[in-house]
Amino acid sequence: MLGVVLTVVAVAACVISSIFVFSTHGYLPATRSFDPTWWSALGFFTGIAAAVMLCWRHKWPELVVAIALVPPLCFRSDALAALIALAALAARRRDRLLWTGSVLVYLATAWALFGDANRHPDVTVAGQIVGKQFSAVQVMGTLTVAVVMTAVPLTVGVVRGMQDKLAVREAKEEELRAEMTRRAERTRIAREMHDVLGHRLSLLSLQAGALEVTKGPATSEAAKTVRTTARQSLEDLRQVIGVLRDGQGFAGNGENGPHPEPPQPTLAxxxxLVANARRAGLGVNVTILLDDAGGAPALLGSTAYRIVQEAMTNILKHAPGAAAEVSVRGGPGNGLVVEVVNPLPATVTAGKPPGAGTGLTGIGERVGLIGGNVSAGPTEERTFAVRAWLPWGHH
Known part of the structure; x- marks a missing residue:
């Protein structure tokens, strides 16, 4: 809105200035020295056209400057339109064309001032008598005023151009930050899908395999575990799909109002988790020694839970039937140590379980988010160990 107002004011000022200049030169009716010629008419309408062209000075600054230079250089008009157009050109460009245009606008301004100043024996510039016609004082005064008049719009345009570039840069940075946020959200979703669904579907796969070879009462219990695990997996999948669908996390709106974000797992x-793994057939020995487990930060608890979950999922995938040792120890001020160790399989199974190997990467990302460290790999004792230390500050 402000830009429209400024444009209207600029056009009106240039039109009024052109009318005033051509009236004082006797080129318009209702003046005692009216002397109409085709040249004077062309000059007047060229000045009006230059004023109207200011409406497009930001879109085509080069063209508008060129048109605005015609009245002062060819028809003894003023250079107001050229000065206004110069500001738009300076906001757009910083090359040789700008400096060429600045010089031409300066010359047009000086020429217009000379024409105005030398119409009377006493030379006046901006209402002040600066000397006689074509005197040294008159020439220096006119050139100095022309410099000032040219420098003002040039400076204003340069400053505005810098502000526009800064605004564009800030907009790009904001867009980049938004894209990084979206990527982080997609990474979080992928990690949650892997950690939550991967573990439960691994249990489901193991139980399904057991059903193929088991007969008797145990079959019923295994089938029950498969059914329960499948139901939980479908519920988790529904929640993750909700995240992908509405882009608002687990708290997005559903048909019956907002869905509260499901509680994250804790140390408790x-x-x-270990009991579920045992029911799935994994031999697990667990040791939990914690000080003030109930006061552990939520992020600490969920990270430790996911570490144990991912480690046992990998055991089910890559070392089925192996026993695992799970140890969770620590307290406020000392940090939390999580260890999951299992024997390496004697032979590599022919059919490699599905998976892209992103589980351990996800563990590293989770641990890094809270300032901890983690290591995973085979040991000299022919075991595979996942060890993580997580910071646990005082209350």
Whole structure:
């Protein structure tokens, strides 16, 4: 809105200035020295056209400057339109064309001032008598005023151009930050899908395999575990799809109002996680020694839970039937140590379980987010160990 107002004011000022200049030169009716000629008419309408062209000075600054230079250089008009157009050119460009245009606008301004100043024996510039016609004082004064008049719009245009570039840069940075946020959200979703669904579907796969070779009462219990695990996996999948669909996390709106974000697992949920693994046929020995487990930060608890979950998922995939040792120890001020160790398989299974190997990468990302460290790999004792240390500050 402000730009429109400024444009209207600029056009009106240039039109009024052109009318005033051509009136004082006797080129318009209702003046005592009216002397109409085709040249004077062409000059007047050229000045009006230059004023109207200011409406497009930001879109085509080079063309508008060129048109605005015609009245002062060819028809003894003023250079107001050229000065206004110069500001738009300076906001757009910083090359040789700008400096060429600045010199031409300066010359047009000086020429217009000379024409105005030398119409009377007493030379006046901006209402002040600066000397006689074509005197040294008159020439220096006119050139100095022309420099000032040219420098003002040039400076304003340069400053505005810098502000526009800064605004564009800030907009690009904001867009980049938004893209990074979206990528982080996609990474988080992928990590949650891998950690949550990967573990439960691994249990499901193991139980399904057991059903193929088991007969008797145990079959019923295994089938029950498969059914429960499948139901939980479908519920988790529904929640993750909700995240992908509405882009608002687990708190997005559903048909019946907002869905609250499901609670994240804590240190207290690790025993149940181990119990589920045992029911799936994994031999697990667990040791949990914690000080003030109930006061552990939520992010610390969920990270430790996911580490144990991912480690046992890998055991089910790559070393089925192996026993695992799970140890969770620590307290405020000392940090939390999580260890999951299992014997390496004697032979490599022919059919490699599905998976892209992103689980351990996800563990590293989770641990890094809270300032911890993690290592995973085979040991000299022919075991595979996942060891992580997580910071646990005082309250």
């Amino acid at each position: 949920d690790i025993p149940e």
